[in-house]
Amino acid sequence: MRILHFSDIHFRKSEISTTQDPNFHLRSELVRDVVSQSQRLGPPDAIVISGDIAFAGDPAEFEFATEWLRNLCEACGCSMQSIFVVPGNHDAVRELADQDLVQLIHNQIKRAPDPTTELSRYLSNNSSNRLLYQSLDNFNQFALQFFCDLLPPERTRATRDLPLNDGSTLRLWGLNTAVLSSSRDDEGTLFVDRASFQITREPGVVNMVVAHHHLSWLQQGAELADHLNDVAPVQVFGHIHTNRVELNRDHVRLTASAAHPDRREAGWEPGYNFLEISVVGEPEMRRLHIRAHVRIWQTAPGGFQAKMDRNASVFEHFINLEPWRSTLATSEPVSPIEASIFGNDAAMLVSERGENMNNVRALGLRFYRLSFSKKSEICGRLGLLEDEDIGQPDHERFRRVLLRAHERGQLEDFAQAIVAAEQE
Known part of the structure; x- marks a missing residue:
């Protein structure tokens, strides 16, 4: 299973499709590098974007993103059906999130003795959840084409099942860390809702969590980290614009560089990740094998290069998995798009192809x-x-x-x- 991971692309309406776009050459080189990696490793089976596709949540930014992603998929030999997205703070329309009534709800949640319970209460009310989610309407229109759109109270996370090499499942969980995002964001002040704590372990399922904000930006960050470390062997984040690779006993946590960081940022370093994920070993001695190719931009001469793990050009890690044997090894797996559309009923498609x-x-x-x-x-x-x-x-x-x-x-x-x- 090959997964291309981008974050923080930040398509800005005032720049895209103009001769003054400062990132035109950078994007061209990024596509060239993705094509080169796809020829070397094989085309990606999934493209995961951990938020901030747009810069200001404008429809034109999402339209440009769709066309750019279509060209990228064609160039590297994968399908648009493979794309999986979650929202970031720049995907929200700030003018809507900053409205007085919306900010009143934000503040009541953040100041509550139990903010997670208070957030659940507001998400369960059709009037208030509409106010909380209206700033993400343009993102949701974009995400609908990949069946990653969100609607509270029940659909506040996106999911996608992908087949691993031994017949088991890699299950993507896309969390919404931007539900309380606005121009007043600060580190440690954001939240996820309770659905993010309902990810569980299942036989034959490897969980991979995708979220925009790094855990340090969430008030429940420590609690969520403890939960994810128990249930999700693979975790990917964005937002901080700096690549980080954490290889732990039971999980790998990757934070991507921004595809388009602000050039005035200290340590400006565009980048992306290309992951290879497989299961090795016999059914009673299974291990998850993860190879993370972290690609970063260098200047003079310009081009994307491998971030080195000491003397190795790839970060490689193994995680022990519970014993499991496929009972449907000869069945054709359900495709990602079918799993996204039909959810728990996707299995019926195996006999209805x-x-x-x-x-x-x-x-x-x-x-x-x-x-x-x-x-x-x-x-x-x-x-x-x-x-x-x-x-x-x-x-x-x-x-x-x-x-x-x-x-x-x-x-x-x-x-x-x-x-x-x-x-x-």
Whole structure:
């Protein structure tokens, strides 16, 4: 399992697609290096972005990100279906997060005797959770195409299952550390909700946690670290713009460099990670084998180079796993996009494969690219909107439409409608 890990890309509306973009050459070199690493190691099976895709949460920034990621996937030989994203503080619209009423809720949560319980209370209320999440609406529209969009109170984290080499599962958990983010962020003042503490160990499952803010930025940082260290052998973060590699007995914790750090920052060092994850050993003596290729930018001469672990160009680590033997070793694994769309029902796809199921994998991405009016026309014509969708954010309505098309056996009609709309 090869995973490409980016963080803090910071596509800025005032710079992208202009001749004054200071990061144009840097991005070009980054893509060239990813292609080179993909040719050497194999194309990535997943691309994980741990937040701050945008700079100010502007729709134009997310549109540029989508196109850039599409070109990156094509260049390194992987699918857009492989992308997994979580929100960062720059993915939120600050003007909305800074509103007086929203700040009142933020302050009440942060000053409560038990802030985690107080946050859960606000997330369980439809009026207050809408206020808390409205600043992430543009991010969620972007994340919908990868089925990583969030909606409280039940869907406050994203998940994705990927097949490992021995038939076991690498389960991605995307946490939202930006739920209380605003222009008043400070280290140690942010929170995650209780869903982040419900990650558990399961036979044949290796948990990998993806979050934007480093644990030091969370008031529950020590508590969350204790929990994740017990249940998640692989942990990746961003935000601090400095790469860190921690190799521990039961877990590996990686913090990525920013793909686009501010050039005025001390120690300016753009970078990204390329991970190789596999299971080695017999079923009774399994070990997780992790090889982290940490790529960092150097100047004069310019180019991405390997960060060295003493004399080695790769950080290599082994973690003991519990005994486990696959009972479905000969079955074709459920694809990541199918697992994302259908959740616990994904296993049924193993016995329902065919041309129709192959088309499902790209359906969400193609639907996302249509204009709002074309999306709405398809939903209405196929009768896929319900009264319960009224008042929901656009990304949630369209997610429900795709799920209903599957449940009602209308995926073929849905796909044909998308093709027709693309040709108009």
